[in-house]
Every structure is written in C-alpha cells, then in structure tokens.
Amino acid sequence: MRTQHTAEAAGATNGPFPEAPSGSSIDLYWLPLGAGGHFVQLNGRIYEAIRAVHDRRRAFALYHSALEVRVPDGRFVIEMAWPIPDADGASRGVVVEGPVGSSRMARLRLFRYEVRRWRDGVIPDVLEAVASPQRLSDNLVRARRLLDLVGSVPALVWGRDDLGMGDMWNSNSVVSWLLARSGLPMERIRPPIGGRAPGWDVGIATARCEQRGSEEQRRLEESHHSRLLVASYLPHAGSSS
Numbered sequence: 001m002r003t004q005h006t007a008e009a010a011g012a013t014n015g016p017f018p019e020a021p022s023g024s025s026i027d028l029y030w031l032p033l034g035a036g037g038h039f040v041q042l043n044g045r046i047y048e049a050i051r052a053v054h055d056r057r058r059a060f061a062l063y064h065s066a067l068e069v070r071v072p073d074g075r076f077v078i079e080m081a082w083p084i085p086d087a088d089g090a091s092r093g094v095v096v097e098g099p100v101g102s103s104r105m106a107r108l109r110l111f112r113y114e115v116r117r118w119r120d121g122v123i124p125d126v127l128e129a130v131a132s133p134q135r136l137s138d139n140l141v142r143a144r145r146l147l148d149l150v151g152s153v154p155a156l157v158w159g160r161d162d163l164g165m166g167d168m169w170n171s172n173s174v175v176s177w178l179l180a181r182s183g184l185p186m187e188r189i190r191p192p193i194g195g196r197a198p199g200w201d202v203g204i205a206t207a208r209c210e211q212r213g214s215e216e217q218r219r220l221e222e223s224h225h226s227r228l229l230v231a232s233y234l235p236h237a238g239s240s241s
Helices: 038-055 140-151 171-181 198-239
Strands: 025-032 061-071 074-081 094-098 112-121 129-137
Touching: 025 038, 025 140, 038 112, 061 140, 061 171, 074 140, 074 171, 094 140, 112 198, 129 171
Parallel strands: none
Antiparallel strands: 025 061, 025 129, 061 074, 074 112, 094 112
C-alpha cells in the first residue's frame, strides 16, 4: 500500500478540484529530481545552484512529476522518461517520442525521450515521492480527456527553450500541459513547499497558447460559415424582389 508523506504541498490535502468520488481519479506525484540516481541528483543541484545565482534567490529542492489516472477501464501511469531503456515501447504504453538536446540527434535512441500512457504501469522511485499522491480530480470525463490527450503531447526538444518562454521543456512540462489542457485549475497545483519544478510553467503556457489558437480558429470558422450562409441567401432574396 502506498503511504502519503507528511511533507506539505499546495492543494495536497483536499485537492484543487474537489468532487464526489466516482471510481475515477487523477493523482499527481512529486518525485525528488534524481531519486535513486546520484548522477542526475548531482547535476540537478548544480543546475539549480547556477539558476539561483542568476535569479538572485536561494536554491530550491527540484522535483519531477508523474501522473496516475484511474478510469473504469483500468489504471494508467503517465510520465516522460529518458533514456529509453529498449525498443519495446509498446510494453510501456509509449505514445509519443521526442528529441533530447537536439532534433538532429533524435535518430539515435539515446537522444530521444518517451511519453508513456502505461496501463498498470509503475512510477520509478514512487516510495520517495513527497506530499504524494495529490488528488486533483475524481471526474470521469476529465480523467478520460487527460488519457486521450497524452498522444497529442507536443514533441518539443527536451532541455531546450525553443518557444522562448524562459525555461526548458521537460517531463514537468508534459505533465502540466496535460493538466492544463484537461481544464484543471493550474493556479492551485504547485510543487511541495520549498521545492521547484523546472519546466512546469512552460507546459502551462504552451497549453494556453494552443487553446487560444484553437478558439481563434473556431471563431474564424464560425465567421466563415456565417458569411457562406448570408451569401447563399442573398441571391434568393434578390430574385424575390
């Protein structure tokens, strides 16, 4: 049985989207960056120390996020992972792959990441998660929407700021993009107190840009449809006068 750690996180107690239990759920896990791996942990600390000096602030603990989604069909783990362990992505529910560092190197598996929608999957080092699981929703429609969106995650370059948003695209960006596109109140979902999730805000900003673009496209299509209706009516109106 998984136990919830005592460290606090914003919204971790009641969740940011209280609903009546439905047998479906979206749970967020915060994992210390480099949990189970000293190399990643050391590099993360170096990165955060440099960013702290640059931003003139104190250094924070860094977190990597993952999701567990339950629907009547089953339980799914949603996560970006790198490096890719082998070519059998289907066994891990891989639905998207993207480049690491440079798109020109992505032909090599070493320089690609994978986004998983893994039925009955596992979250590595889940026992080290802090203030987790954080229940975000019990809504079946929202949970299904999130699962459907996983295959549409933007395959941007991991570790790069190609969109000019001031931070890099990474695993946290994937999770926050999915949550934002699912309609969850992102202002109430934050890392554990005293921690930071690099790339989190990039995912939210990317999702909102896409949503604005979709809404603008819808308005243009509706306007075009209205003009066609008017144009089709005018000749009849003229002939009857």
